[in-house]
Structure formats: C-alpha cells, structure tokens
Amino acid sequence: MCLAIPVKIVEINENKRAIGEIGGVERELDITFVPDVKVGEYVFLHAGFAIQVLNENEAKESMKLWNEILSAE
Amino acid sequence: MERDPFSRMKFIDEYADPELVKKLVHLIQSDLEDISRPVNLMEVCGTHTMSIGRSGIRSIVPDKLKLLSGPGCPVCVTPSGYISASIELAERKEVLITTFGDMVRVPNSSGDTLGRFPKEKVRIVYSPLEAITIAMENPDKEVVFLGVGFETTAPVIAQTIKVAVENKLPNFTCLSANKIIPPALKALADNPLSKIDGFILPGHVSIILGKDSYADLGIRGVVSGFEPLDILTGIHMLLRQIRKGIVEIENAYLRAVTDKGNELMQKVMDEVFEIVDTQWRGLGVIPATGLGIRKEYSDYDAEKKFKVKYPEENEPAGCRCGEILQGICIPTDCPLFGSKCLPDNPIGPCMVSSEGACSAYYKYERN
Numbered sequence: 194m195c196l197a198i199p200v201k202i203v204e205i206n207e208n209k210r211a212i213g214e215i216g217g218v219e220r221e222l223d224i225t226f227v228p229d230v231k232v233g234e235y236v237f238l239h240a241g242f243a244i245q246v247l248n249e250n251e252a253k254e255s256m257k258l259w260n261e262i263l264s265a266e
Numbered sequence: 267m268e269r270d271p272f273s274r275m276k277f278i279d280e281y282a283d284p285e286l287v288k289k290l291v292h293l294i295q296s297d298l299e300d301i302s303r304p305v306n307l308m309e310v311c312g313t314h315t316m317s318i319g320r321s322g323i324r325s326i327v328p329d330k331l332k333l334l335s336g337p338g339c340p341v342c343v344t345p346s347g348y349i350s351a352s353i354e355l356a357e358r359k360e361v362l363i364t365t366f367g368d369m370v371r372v373p374n375s376s377g378d379t380l381g382r383f384p385k386e387k388v389r390i391v392y393s394p395l396e397a398i399t400i401a402m403e404n405p406d407k408e409v410v411f412l413g414v415g416f417e418t419t420a421p422v423i424a425q426t427i428k429v430a431v432e433n434k435l436p437n438f439t440c441l442s443a444n445k446i447i448p449p450a451l452k453a454l455a456d457n458p459l460s461k462i463d464g465f466i467l468p469g470h471v472s473i474i475l476g477k478d479s480y481a482d483l484g485i486r487g488v489v490s491g492f493e494p495l496d497i498l499t500g501i502h503m504l505l506r507q508i509r510k511g512i513v514e515i516e517n518a519y520l521r522a523v524t525d526k527g528n529e530l531m532q533k534v535m536d537e538v539f540e541i542v543d544t545q546w547r548g549l550g551v552i553p554a555t556g557l558g559i560r561k562e563y564s565d566y567d568a569e570k571k572f573k574v575k576y577p578e579e580n581e582p583a584g585c586r587c588g589e590i591l592q593g594i595c596i597p598t599d600c601p602l603f604g605s606k607c608l609p610d611n612p613i614g615p616c617m618v619s620s621e622g623a624c625s626a627y628y629k630y631e632r633n
Contacts, residue, residue, distance in 0.1 A: 194312055194313075194339065194340050194341060194366065194368065194414075194415060194416070194418075194419060194619075194621060195311055195312065195313050195338075195340075195415075195416060195418040195419065195468060195470040195471060196313050196470070197418065197470045197473070198278070199275075199276065199277040199278060201276070215275065216275050223393075223395065223425075225425060225530070226421070226425075226528055226530050226531050226534075227528075228530070235276070235277055237470070237473060237522060239418055239419070239422065239470065240366075240392065240393045240394065240419055240422045241392060241393025241394075241395050241396075241422070242393070242422045242425070244418065244421075244422075244470070244473050244474065244528060244531065245473045245522055245523075245528055247277060247521055247522065248520065248521050248522070249521070251520035251521045252277060252520075252521040254520065255499075255520060255521060256280065259283075259286050259495060259499075260286075262286070262289055262290065262293070263285060263286055263289055
C-alpha cells in the first residue's frame with residue numbers, strides 16, 4: 194500500500210501536473226506536494242502523487258559508503 | 267504500470283547488488299556474534315514484508331535474528347466492521363464505491379467481500395483523484411471513496427477531499443479508516459509479550475513524517491528503504507545499536523527521508539483529519555491512532571452523510587493474527603495457516619492482502 198517508486202520528471206505542466214517516466218513508460222502525476230521539483234529530477238510516486246524529490250547527493254553518498262564496505266577486507 | 271523489461275530502473279536496480287548483499291550479510295553475522303541472545307526486529311510496513319519475503323533475506327541471515335512483520339498493512343488492520351459497513355453502502359442503489367484494489371478481496375468476519383459486486387458498482391482506482399473524475403462523470407450517483415491508509419496515503423486522500431471541496435462536488439464522500447503509525451509502535455514496544463529489540467521503520471511513511479517524529483517514543487529504530495541493500499543496512503544499524511546498548515532513531519534511507527519530512531503533506535493531513543481512537547483488526551482499539559474527517563469537512567464524510575454504523579465483529583476461532591501482528595508468534599505457528607487459511611480463501615486479516623504477513627509467508631517462505 195505504501196509503495197512509492199522513483200520516477201524521472203520529464204515535463205511540468207499547468208495545475209501542478211507533470212509527466213514522469215519510469216522504465217520507458219510515461220505517466221501523469223500530481224506535484225502539489227513537491228512544488229519546487231524540476232525537470233530531470235527524480236520523485237517518489239505514490240497513488241498518483243509525487244511525495245518527495247529524491248536526493249541524488251544522498252543516493253551517491255550511500256553508494257559510496259556501500260562501496261567502501263565492499264572494498265574493506 | 268507496465269515495465270519495459272530491458273530498461274534498467276535507476277535508483278532501484280543498483281540496490282540489489284549481490285556482492286554488496288553478501289558483504290552486508292557477513293557484517294550482520296559478525297554483529298550477531300557480539301550479541302549473546304536472540305534478537306527480534308520488527309518491520310511495520312507491508313512493502314517491507316513483501317520485500318523481505320521476495321528477496322529471501324530471512325533465509326540468508328542467521329536464525330538467531332528473527333524478522334517479524336508487525337501491523338504494516340493498512341488493509342489487513344482495517345476492522346471487519348468497516349468492511350461490513352462498506353458492503354452495506356455498496357448495496358445502496360445510488361452508491362458507487364471507489365477503492366484501492368486490495369480492499370475488494372478482504373472478507374468481513376462472515377466471509378462477505380466487496381468483490382461480489384459488479385465492477386461498475388465497486389470501482390478500483392490507482393489514485394484517489396480518479397474517484398473525483400468518477401464523481402464528476404456520474405452526477406446522479408453518490409461516489410464513496412474507501413480511505414484506507416497510513417501516513418503515506420492519508421495526505422493524498424486529504425488532498426483529494428480538498429479537490430472535491432474546491433470543485434464543490436456534491437456527490438463525493440470518503441469513508442475514513444486511515445491510521446497513523448508512531449503511537450502504534452509505542453503500543454507494540456510497551457507490550458511485554460512482544461519482546462521487540464528494534465524497529466525497521468517504514469521508509470515511505472517516514473517520507474511524510476520525517477525521522478524526528480519518532481524521537482519521543484523511546485524506541486530503537488532505523489528508517490529503511492525497500493531494496494535488499496536498504497533493508498540489510500537498516501538491520502546492520504539496529505544490531506550496532508543493540509551491541510552498544512544504544513536506543514535511538516537513525517535514518518538509513520537518506521535519499522528519501524529528511525528529519526522533518528514533507529511538511530506540506532503533514533499540513534494537508536492535519537487540515538482535513540483529526541486524531542481519533544480507532545480499532546485495528548486483530549489488535550483491538552489503540553487510542554489516538556485513527557484519522558477521522560474534521561467537522562469542517564463533514565459534507566465529504568461518508569460516515570456522516572450515510573449515518574454509517576460499524577458492527578462489532580469477532581475474528582474467527584483459532585486465528586492467531588493478533589499475536590502475529592504483535593510479534594508474539596509467526597505465521598507458521600498458526601494452526602490455520604496453509605491448511606484452512608489460504609490466499610484464495612483467507613480466514614484471518616494477515617492472509618487477506620498480498621502485503622499481509624501470512625500471505626507473504628505463504629507465497630515466499632512456506633518451506
């Protein structure tokens with residue numbers, strides 16, 4: 194139920210609507226809750242609404258940490 | 267949504283790297299060597315339940331670590347009386363029910379479901395906003411949306427009610443069974459029978475609430491994402507806290523969850539809903555965990571408009587869902603599991619939705 198998937202914003206339209214793309218499929222979503230989102234950014238999509246902008250810096254940081262774990266030993 | 271099987275899913279696929287998974291499992295093994303007793307960790311999100319089942323995490327971590335599924339599936343914890351009330355509404359000639367898909371399969375305590383109605387009468391929607399469109403297209407019908415969700419979904423439902431207000435829609439209402447998670451965590455942690463050492467906190471509920479919302483509960487928890495690496499990292503961080511004797515809230519889902527959460531969503535939720543006592547199927551009433559529609563929005567409250575009464579209904583004899591949801595036992599301990607209680611013929615609430623603990627166990631971990 195609380196499933197939310199990362200979707201790339203490809204177009205921002207009027208009335209807080211936007212087009213998002215995931216795995217080659219485009220769909221319309223509501224961006225009322227992430228008013229500052231920009232084209233090219235990823236958002237978490239839940240029940241037709243973007244609920245958060247994905248923080249790409251943090252994503253890179255986590256990946257870096259995990260890769261450090263991997264290279265340890 | 268269909269997925270192109272040849273396209274890589276950015277920010278999803280990289281979080282299942284098998285080498286990293288192996289390494290993290292190794293870290294978890296050495297964490298556990300430093301702890302002299304069995305450890306019980308509980309997740310409280312249906313998406314975690316599914317993800318742990320699907321990825322087989324339970325089978326690759328040592329037996330000493332028990333991963334329990336708490337009341338994280340909103341459909342499963344929706345009381346039987348609510349299902350009966352929804353069925354009663356669906357029987358009214360003028361009513362069209364709109365709902366998320368999982369709800370139509372859920373039987374009330376006498377085995378009746380919304381699934382027995384024709385598709386035109388009980389319509390499955392992906393977003394509650396679709397219910398608004400249906401109401402606009404059917405001015406001679408009363409469109410009732412079944413509002414069932416936790417903090418991830420409740421603001422989306424609140425926003426939908428606000429859209430109905432803006433459009434002065436006279437034929438749209440919501441029957442709210444929305445619930446909030448943090449006080450339920452506290453109730454679980456305080457239950458001496460549960461023996462929960464820490465919580466894998468729900469990543470998407472936490473997008474809305476923020477990490478800080480758990481700070482005053484006095485529980486040990488790590489906010490975690492849903493891919494295998496996210497969950498294993500959350501487990502590793504919880505074990506580290508246990509090893510060091512620390513009880514605090516940490517965040518392992520930094521790409522999604524901030525300290526304060528999505529304040530716009532919190533605001534909308536608070537504007538439309540008020541905190542009420544509510545019943546959790548299998549658990550009974552937990553004070554101050556329900557979201558009722560505020561009286562300013564009572565025109566959009568199906569409970570008021572149709573004078574809905576929720577009958578009190580008991581769970582079937584032998585069903586151990588209540589104990590499963592509290593982490594006191596696991597699905598395979600229940601005598602009905604896999605014999606009388608099956609995904610196609612669910613008896614208890616944890617088997618009714620694909621995200622329920624029993625359903626996920628049945629699908630992925632029967633052996």
